Amino acid sequence: MTSTPPPTLGNPEIIASLPFFPLPALPNAPSKSLLALQGLDQALVDAELVSPSAVLPIPSGKDDCGTRLSERMRKRLRDLGITELFAVQTALLPFLLPTHEPSNTLYLPFNPCRDVCVSAPTGSGKTLAYVVPIIEALSSRIITRLRALIVLPTRDLVSQVRETMEALSKGTKLKIGTATGQHSFAHEQSQLVQDQISNKVDILICTPGRLIDHIVGTPNFSLQHLRFLVMDEADRLLAQSFQGWLVQVLEATRPRPKNLSEAGSSAKEDHDSIATSSYSSNVMSPDGIAPAFMHRLSGISFPSFFLEKKASSCQKLLFSATLTRDPAKITALELNNPKYFIIQGGGEKQTEDSTVLDVVMEKFSMPSTLKHMIVIESTQKPLAFFHLVHQLNVTNALVFTKSAESTSRLVRLFDFFEAERGRSFNVPPLVARAYSSDLLAQERKSILEQFKSQKIHILVCSDLISRGIDISHVSHVVSYDVPVDLRKYVHRVGRTARAGREGDAWTLVEEQEVRMLSGLPR
Numbered sequence: 001m002t003s004t005p006p007p008t009l010g011n012p013e014i015i016a017s018l019p020f021f022p023l024p025a026l027p028n029a030p031s032k033s034l035l036a037l038q039g040l041d042q043a044l045v046d047a048e049l050v051s052p053s054a055v056l057p058i059p060s061g062k063d064d065c066g067t068r069l070s071e072r073m074r075k076r077l078r079d080l081g082i083t084e085l086f087a088v089q090t091a092l093l094p095f096l097l098p099t100h101e102p103s104n105t106l107y108l109p110f111n112p113c114r115d116v117c118v119s120a121p122t123g124s125g126k127t128l129a130y131v132v133p134i135i136e137a138l139s140s141r142i143i144t145r146l147r148a149l150i151v152l153p154t155r156d157l158v159s160q161v162r163e164t165m166e167a168l169s170k171g172t173k174l175k176i177g178t179a180t181g182q183h184s185f186a187h188e189q190s191q192l193v194q195d196q197i198s199n200k201v202d203i204l205i206c207t208p209g210r211l212i213d214h215i216v217g218t219p220n221f222s223l224q225h226l227r228f229l230v231m232d233e234a235d236r237l238l239a240q241s242f243q244g245w246l247v248q249v250l251e252a253t254r255p256r257p258k259n260l261s262e263a264g265s266s267a268k269e270d271h272d273s274i275a276t277s278s279y280s281s282n283v284m285s286p287d288g289i290a291p292a293f294m295h296r297l298s299g300i301s302f303p304s305f306f307l308e309k310k311a312s313s314c315q316k317l318l319f320s321a322t323l324t325r326d327p328a329k330i331t332a333l334e335l336n337n338p339k340y341f342i343i344q345g346g347g348e349k350q351t352e353d354s355t356v357l358d359v360v361m362e363k364f365s366m367p368s369t370l371k372h373m374i375v376i377e378s379t380q381k382p383l384a385f386f387h388l389v390h391q392l393n394v395t396n397a398l399v400f401t402k403s404a405e406s407t408s409r410l411v412r413l414f415d416f417f418e419a420e421r422g423r424s425f426n427v428p429p430l431v432a433r434a435y436s437s438d439l440l441a442q443e444r445k446s447i448l449e450q451f452k453s454q455k456i457h458i459l460v461c462s463d464l465i466s467r468g469i470d471i472s473h474v475s476h477v478v479s480y481d482v483p484v485d486l487r488k489y490v491h492r493v494g495r496t497a498r499a500g501r502e503g504d505a506w507t508l509v510e511e512q513e514v515r516m517l518s519g520l521p522r
């Protein structure tokens with residue numbers, strides 16, 4: 001299969017000069033104009049391409065120097081050590097930050113915002129690209145209502161985004177909540193909703209399954225006031241079905257016709273109907289109902305202007321390093337005149353056409369990590385891994401295996417080798433720990449913290465944390481078992497070389513896996 005024989009890992013010089021795995025080249029992509037003729041989504045043809053060097057300093061004085069960031073936000077960012085906006089933020093902020101008077105930023109019933117799709121490499125700063133504008137847009141709100149919903153595929157990502165959101169909203173009155181199923185349903189309910197009119201959170205960060213539980217089962221939990229709906233790691237979310245979560249969420253944000261028979265009945269419609277009618281009997285001001293939902297009010301005589309049909313003010317924001325362009329999935333999102341932003345990879349020079357085509361062909365850009373592949377016999381993998389760790393002086397590596405079982409087996413073997421090495425050379429052993437979905441949330445949190453503080457040197461995991469997890473000091477990513485597809489590879493490798501830092505990614509490839517890996521970028 002390979003022309004080069006598998007290298008022997010006994011010699012340090014060989015490690016340093018391991019040959020790259022010879023990969024067949026991908027066929028040339030068709031041109032953008034040809035794809036446009038064949039029905040390439042116009043939004044992709046018109047995508048805004050952003051160079052990774054498009055950074056913008058964050059000014060410290062009174063003048064926002066065109067960033068449109070409030071003085072409070074600029075100070076907060078600088079306090080957190082962020083002195084310039086990364087490319088994805090430079091591109092997104094002017095598009096998302098309010099240009100209107102603050103009182104007009106929450107509801108835009110006659111002029112709904114364009115939805116946004118962002119494709120940007122791992123570690124390029126996508127989280128702040130939505131956290132900052134959401135806080136800026138909502139911080140002038142008077143009444144607490146659920147106005148921003150951020151959906152993420154895992155609990156760990158929910159708590160990571162919550163930390164960022166809390167750090168940046170300090171000094172505002174915004175209330176942030178999470179719903180992941182980590183606490184009892186009743187507890188979560190009590191944290192979200194006060195009564196028919198008031199909510200307890202402005203921003204909710206959640207996983208899709210738990211979100212559906214609240215849409216269906218929490219009285220007065222309503223998405224009618226949503227101004228932002230963020231789907232981070234959007235392609236992974238769209239691949240999850242969870243009781244058709246997306247359909248239910250979209251339905252809950254969309255104003256329904258007053259006559260239920262026009263659209264068929266559903267749990268959510270009934271819920272909205274109850275919410276609006278009980279509201280109407282209690283309150284004089286129409287402020288408790290979002291403008292787009294007012295036409296459903298009954299029993300109050302409003303001027304006809306109030307009751308005419310208006311659009312939802314909810315703006316959808318999709319983010320991923322591996323954004324899908326699967327037309328069926330994109331159509332299901334019912335995007336409003338979407339604007340695509342594609343942040344180019346930092347590596348080789350790309351033309352406009354080639355960048356758009358990379359997204360169209362799902363050929364994703366990665367940070368400029370050094371990537372190595374070693375072809376090796378499966379029986380040699382544990383020893384080769386042990387050797388690699390010491391040869392490269394690895395002290396902070398994420399190691400990916402194919403399953404929880406494989407993870408704990410590797411940790412046991414590593415501990416065994418490490419204890420022997422410690423005894424022979426009288427040196428302290430490196431600490432390896434397994435990180436898997438079998439652990440309790442609290443244990444997982446504690447392990448991640450120990451890894452961040454470098455008390456754990458080697459964290460062995462399955463693809464549970466291959467997406468989104470942000471640990472700044474990961475110097476090496478090792479795919480001990482090869483990833484099952486290109487998306488997983490991109491996200492694994494993206495755990496290192498984040499925010500412009502350096503990093504190294506190694507993959508141990510068994511001979512029989514060589515063919516399967518032919519699509520991975522070098």
Ligand SMILES: Nc1ncnc2c1ncn2[C@@H]1O[C@H](COP(=O)(O)OP(=O)(O)OP(=O)(O)O)[C@@H](O)[C@H]1O
Nearest residue numbers: 082084085086122123124125126127321468470499
């Ligand atoms: N403007 C900035 N200046 C300095 N550091 C930044 C800036 N923006 C983001 N960062 C840092 O860069 C790191 C990566 O950011 P983030 O987690 O948002 O990446 P991402 O694009 O969402 O990656 P992934 O696709 O892997 O989820 C974080 O530690 C974040 O704090």
